[in-house]
Amino acid sequence: MDMQDFRKDFLEDIKSTAATVGEGTVAAFVKVSTEYLISAEVLPDFIPSFFMGTGKSNRKFRIDGYVLDEFDYTMNLIIADYSGSEENRVVKRSQAIQIFDRLLHFVDEAYGNKLYKEIEISTPCADLVELLRTNRSRIRKYRLLLITDGYMSDRIDVLPSKNIDDVQVECQIWDIERLFKVCFSDMGRQNIEIDFKAYTRKGIPCLEASGATTDEYRSFLCIMPGHALADIYDYFGSQLLEGNVRSFLSTKVAVNKKIRETILKAPNMFFAFNNGVSATAMDLVIENFDDGKYITFAKDFQIINGGQTTASLSNARHKDKVNLESVFVQMKITEIDTDLDKSADLIRNISRSSNSQNKVSDADFFSTHPFHVRMEQISRRLFAPAVGGLQYDTRWFYERARGQYLQAQMRMTKSEKNKFVAQHPKKQLITKTDFAKVRNSWRGLPHIVSRGAQTNFMNFAEWVDTEWLNSDVGFNEKYFQESVALMILFKHTEYIVTHQAWYEQGYRANIVTYSIALLQELIKSQFPEKEVDLQIIWNRQSVPEAITNELINITKAVFETITDPKRETINVTQWCKRETCWTKVKDNKILLNAEIEKVLVDKIEIKSAEKNARKDQKMISGIEAQTKVLEYGSENWKNVMDFAIAKKLVTTDVIVALKLAIQMPIKLPNSHQSKKLIELLEQVNSEGYKIY
Known part of the structure; x- marks a missing residue:
């Protein structure tokens, strides 16, 4: 897939998103673009908040959305420049500056009294104004992002620096080419490149740990000036921290x-x-200097341990006005292989080990969790029922790693790509954060979902990790099918909300998660022996009319509740993050129509189906374990057995399984024995045995 193919697909994606959700193409453009930026870890989340007007001195202002990164207090403000034209369009320097000025004018108006008094309360823009004013003294940096479907002019190199209240303003242009590059970057996110000479005269003094160097990496011990580390953090913010560490x-x-x-x-x-x-x-x-070696440049620099140290240095300088010239930090930097297949696992393992001093569970490293692997495997083998006259089945594509969907098409021919997209439509792409969002909504946690993608994802990760350790067989094909059904229900509810007369272009994400949670709550209370039959939605790949009719009433009730003038918090977005808000929403006594029973199923039937699904998953897991044991080879198992016996790591039943494994393919361990052998592999690995 080249740049032009990406742009064509991108514009088509915007049109289909606008049609599916039922909103304008500009709003769809903002939605699709910011999803890319969130996936690339440029933004931690996004809250749509379109508003435009004319302020003092006839200055035009505009805002399309925002997110406050509460980790480093960077206020991200987004403005869109969208034409939808199929012809290539160039955004000139003067145009870019003019658009950025509209964002700056908005901030100026927000801090003034006129807009604050005149803007209608209980609107997303009113929430943003209130958030800006409340956090004015805390904001460390304003980052203005211009997203455009055009191409940035080659003449734009450095944009003029700006300040708001002596706080740095950083301007970023995200044109179609930059989006393409980040989508197809090897790491699936924006690389951080650091010229250390820009922060300290020679760079960072270092000593190579030559005895620790291997084919996979080499390590250096460094002395990092505190002011340099704070400067780097001030510029890059929380993007500097490896994703799992930042979440934790x-x-x-x-x-x-x-x-x-x-x-x-x-x-x-x-x-x-x-x-x-x-x-x-x-x-x-x-580079070598008279007084030793210095690191002068690093690509894809990520802090995997020491996030607190880094943030504390920056905060002390910002809040306490401390001079950091006498502060020095010891730093271990590991240069990893540019081969991503090797480096990805190495980074995760270094990160996991480096953070073992904190109480970090597997949930904190959820991107490596076997749950993801299983959902991915199921999504690749399971076909969804053909509907709407289609003569072929399709799949729902679960993205275990960032950018998998796009990168899978990268080296395909046109015919191969057409076949892939037909079988895996873009509208049937499931990201990890969307999966967590729909599941936590159904679990009755809309206030957690409303706290943003990252917080919600970590909450879901902790729950999955606990359940997985208890028994992993519950995460099976049935669970995946029901999760897809919830994705369909979620998207359908978005469409319903958008087309209601009372909808005022705000809080849709909050309305949707609360409405789905309330639907589940009402069914629990009014039909205690029944549940929604999500299998119906999976089989139809659409939402039955009986549910749609209920959601029309429920969504309106939710909207009126979260925007109730008597709510405890003025800012609606912040109010939706509180459990008290969910308590208020649950107080809605909506009597469900008897028609809803057509899409309900007895809990006894659900338990029976779950029992069968668990049995199937046990069998599948057993077959997968046997396959892994067979692939590892009898000679390798002989070496594992020698190591495990020498270290006294094995019980009698595991020795029996090992003796079968070393006789493969004449003899083969059963599924139960194979699972024990896979567990043994993990155990010997932690004891120092190198797995090939």
């Missing part, structure tokens, strides 16, 4: 008080008191 810190840990105390009271002792920072990078550039 942002949801569980406040900035460490002890670290702050050392910075304030004994900055010269920081190097001795602090554990330091661990980072990974590719393509390090090392």
Whole structure:
């Protein structure tokens, strides 16, 4: 797939999104573009908030959406420039500056009294204005993002620097080419490239740990000036932190008080008191000076341990006005292989090990969880029923890793790509965050869903991790089919909301998650022995009319509840994040129509179907385990047995399984024995045995 193919598909995606959800093409463009930016970790989340007008001195202003990154207090403000033209369009420097000025004018108007007093309350823009004014003193950086379906002019290199209240303003243009590059980048996200000479004269002094160097990596011990680390963090923000670490810190840990105390009271002792920072990078550039080696450049620099240290240095300088010249931080930086198949696992393992000093569960590293692997496997083999006159079945494509859907098409011929897209329509793409969103809505956690993609994802991860450890067989084909049914229900509810007379272009995401949760709650209370038969939605690949009719009433009730003038929090977006809001929504006494019983099923039948699905999954898991054991080979199992016996890691029943494994293919361990052998592989690996 080249640049032009991507642009054509991108524009088609916008049209289909607009038609599916029932909104304008500009809103669809913003939705699709920001989903790419969230996936690439440029944005932590996105809240649509379209508003335009004319302010003082006849200045035009506009905003399309925003998100406040509460980890580093960067206020991201988004504005769209969309034409929908199939012809290539160039955005000139003067045009870009003019568009950015409209965002700046909006912020100026938001901080003034006129817009604050005149803007209609209980609207997304009113929430944004309130958020800006409340957090004015906390905001560390304003990042203005211009998203456009045109091409940025080659003459645009550096845009003029701006400030708001002496706070840095960073302007980014995300044109169609930049979106293409980030979508097809090897890492599936925006690479961070750092010229260390821009932060300290020679770079970062380092000493190579030559004895620790292997074919997979080489490591360096460094002394990082505190001011340089803070400067780098101030520029790149939370993007500097490896994704799992950022999720873990942002949801569980406040900035460490002890670290702050050392910075304030004994900055010269920081190097001795602090554990330091661990980072990974590719393509390090090392230069020799008279006084030793210095790292001058790093590509894809990611902090995998020491996020608290990094953020604390920046916060102390910003809030406490501390001079960091006497602060130095020890840093271990590991240069990893540019081969992504090798490096991805290595980064995750380094990250997991480096963070073992904290209480980090497998849920905190959920991107590596076997749950993902299973959902991906099911999605690749399971066909959805053909509907609407189609003469072929389709699949719902589960994206276990970022950008899998697009990258799968990258090296395909036109005919291969057409076949792939026909079998895996873009509208049937499931991302991990969307999966978590629909599941947590159905679990009755709309207030968690409303807290944003990252927070909700971590909540879902913790639940899955607990359930998986208890028994993984519940995550089977039936579970996947029902999850797809919930995706269909979620998208259908979005469409319903958009087409209601009372809908005022705001809070749709909140209305949808609360409505789905309320539907489930009402069925539980009014039909305690029954559940929604999600299998009906899967079989039809659409939502029955009986559910649609109920959702029309439910969505209106939810909208009126979350925007109730008597709500406890003025900001509706913030109000929806509180459990008290969910309590208020549940107080709606909506009597469901008797027609709804047509799409309900007895709990006894559900339990029977679940029991059968669990049996099937046990069989599938057993076959998969036997396949892995067979693929590993008898000679390797002989080596594992020798190592495990020497280390006294095996019981009698495992030795029996190993003796069968070394006789393959004449003899083969059964499914139960194979599972034991796979568990043994993990155990010997943790004891130092290298698995080939």
